[in-house]
Amino acid sequence: MIKRPAFYFDMEACTGCKTCMIACMDKNDLPDGVLFRRVTEYAGGEWMKDNNGAYEQNVFAYYLSVSCNHCENPICVRSCPTTAMHKDENGIVSVDHDKCVGCRYCEWGCPYSAPQYNAKKGKMEKCDFCRDYLEQGKPPACVAACPTRALEFGEYEDLVAKHGASQVVAPLPDPSITYPNLIVSANRNAQPAGSHLGTIQNPEEV
């Protein structure tokens, strides 16, 4: 039984195709405006014209696919006034709909905006690691979907042993806030966390 489930994300393989998002939407039948997994496009750089009319540039761009990270220090759980948001013994952070009143405190607290408000139900919803799939011995929908194999699921320590420690990249928040169970391998374009050289290119999509 997994104790500390984690996602591994390989930025060197992610082409921003968003198949993970659609697989998650299909699996969870997500209504409009509710996204458990989101692909953020981050880019920056300058263009300069040279004397010959040609262009020099230092443009960079990359994608990050992030869902709930089932953090070791889940702010959503701490900020939930009803104890609906909880972390179970398998490390999955989830919402008890019998208790949730849809106040959205968890959403505001989470630096990843992982808990999502379902207006139709008046409740919060979020990634539950596809716990039914895990129970059947299958990987989460997003992981099984990834055409470039950029996502992996496993025990945190195993993933670190396999891929090394997580690299901290913009625009993800400082991991010391929540200690996310997300391990990221950066690619050549990656900017360090806290860098303001780039901007999120697709705010309307995430």
Place this chain on the structure above:
Amino acid sequence: MKKKNSEQPPVQGGFGRRQFLKWSAALGGVTAVSGTGVLYGLRSVESAEPFADKVVWTSCNVNCGSRCALRASVKDGVVTRVETDDTGTDVYGDHQVRACLRGRSMRHRIYAPDRLKYPMKRVGKRGEGKFERISWDEALDGIAQRLGDTIKKHGNESVYLNYGTGNLGAVISKSWPTGSTPVARLMNCLGGYLNQYGTYSDAQIDMALPYTFGKGWVKGNLLSDIVNSKLVVFFGNNPAATRMSGGGLVHDVIEARKKGYARIIVIDPRFTDTATTLADEWIPIHPGTDAALVCGLAYVMITENLVDNDFIKRCTVGYDEASMPDGVPAGNSYKSYILGKGRDGQAKTPEWASKITGIPVRRIVQLAREIGQAEPCYISQGWSVQRQANGENNCRAISMLPILTGNVGVQGGNTGARESGYGIPFAAFPVLENPVKTSISCFTWTDAIERGTEMTAKRDGVRGRDRLQAPIKFIWNYAGNCLVNQHSDSNRTSEILADDSKCETVVVVDNFMTPSARFADYLLPATSNLEEDDFAPQGFASEMGYVVFAEKVIEPLFESRTIYDICAGVAKRLGAGETYTEGRTRAQWVDFVYQQSRQQLPELPPTLKEAFKLGVFKRKNPGLPAVPYKEFRDDPEGHPLKSPSGKLEIFSKQLWDIAHEWELADGDVISGLPEYAPTWEGVADPLKKDFPLQLIGHHYKQRTHSTYGNVDWLKKVAPQELWINPLDAGERGVEHGAKVKVFNDRGVVYTIAKVTPRIMPGVLSLPEGAWFAPGSDGADQGGCVNVLTTLRPSPLAKGNPQHTNLVQVEKA
């Protein structure tokens, strides 16, 4: 008896109200699993409602070049979930054919609200989109009558099967190649139809590159071969967007990158998803100037002695004055052209190339040295570089780089063409032979409607005859959106089609109310591939051939019918029923082709039923990545090319002759050498005073061309937007997310701006395939790039130069 249009969804064929409600529920969001307090490994998860009573293998059959496996969960006859290949260990060579986001959204595609439900007939002006419901008998009677009359009055050459790739890859129901479809079989039973050649994807490269390499499709090394390369240079090749399948090419590059040591450079006006993730460097370039870059590179290679003189001497003609074909005046060799000793007297220096391409001189010089010294070097081109007004020369020019450096016919090298795939043998649905031999370029059908009999071989590229015998009077448009949407100049094309005295009948068979469907006289609802048995061979993967078996997942929705049954119905009415069916039903034909395939591939399961259960049949490439032209390279005399000289023709005497014989419009260039040809609406056209920005239309993850263009989920995760550099946006006061007006002499498009440094200044890109949606003022609200593209064909191939456009943009 005519039925009136009904606002209620029609109820028939067992598709009752109960199912309809469930379908709504399937789309509306029933959460299948309530997980509160339930832990995997402890006790079973209880579902609020089981979401499936069966899981059926099916496929995604669209024109991305890939082919993907899907597993559809079905509950009470309704698809409730769509997953993908999960078989085996996913080891490369036996890897899972994982569908991209498009295939995964299939549920929202087949159940889209604009699904065509029953046969309809036009009322009102053509293109207005007004229809009345009719019965299948009325539809088939009417079509048969009109088709018979057209053939009698204008001959079989007046009937045209329009290009359509909305159902591609399946064996029976495929819509492309048009000559291999059930519609072609129907027409072949009735005396034939006007043929077409070329494609909207690759007309120019398909036509031009054989003048260098000899007849036939010019192959590339497999992408998996980059594991053996030192340097990889992609000209506009973007597998991360064009061939996104997890069983296909993007996966091949990632796998090869893990194992290999090649540095990857992408040359493209856009910082594509291939460039961001899979490349080490991006070199931006002005659209349509690739040939100029190559000339600049060649100048450095020649003057710095980086060319492979031995290879050139053994395997090519036309490089220098000593190897020119007879009958061509002196000064026309490649070396003379590059060094400024030719007709134009212009040395193609890096400074010259820099001014045209927008690439700094320093980078051109370095790149030439990198390519010249990397052994082996893999150079390939996507098809964007040839979809230009000078596309034929662009693609030939790019192939000069591997030729100059001797990288043709070696492991880890390439021909400069796009990569090949590994395939397995499979039988085809027999369509009989077309008695009519006349053909036109697939891009010139609007001309053939307007000025049919004026179209000639030497001016318009008519083949099989000197001149067309009749204009197009009858169009079959099956699973295609090239009536207005994927053709050029949507406004002008709409005008041509709207005049029903010219083309008298348009029959559209499709799943959805596409922009093309609006121009139908008869509009017939086809089954989606989830509503019929079929199989889809060859998915375009480097190292693995495969077939996806696609069993019928659900019963046909509403009154939709298979294209086979529709054609059989028309054939019967015109007295060709028996010839068409040969006594077989559609299901029997599927089985027939399967059994034929088993003769070529005996490892297949003995019965189709078992194949449907298997889902995907895979076979790893047993050998090394194939190397095209290796035999020729090793022994040019023993294994000559199918070119006039038997060698690689850097200078093509055939093209030189064509250039002198054909009637070309002002500004069109066909040349013996792969020269850089400045072109109309190119980077240096004086028209830039009015329309200063070059517009291209990239392939986009939301759609495969226009297929999936109506799917809500995909529009949400990948909305239509105009890529514009911050410098161009700033000059115009355009902010990210703002509504903008993009326009030229041909039309107006409203869309949303994506202000991003990921596109070069002076260049815009509006992703192709968005559905044309003209408002009351005629301006397009859908973001369809073809409102702005031209109907003027490219010089040699008469193909679509859809990335050659000048436009202006302003805040809306």
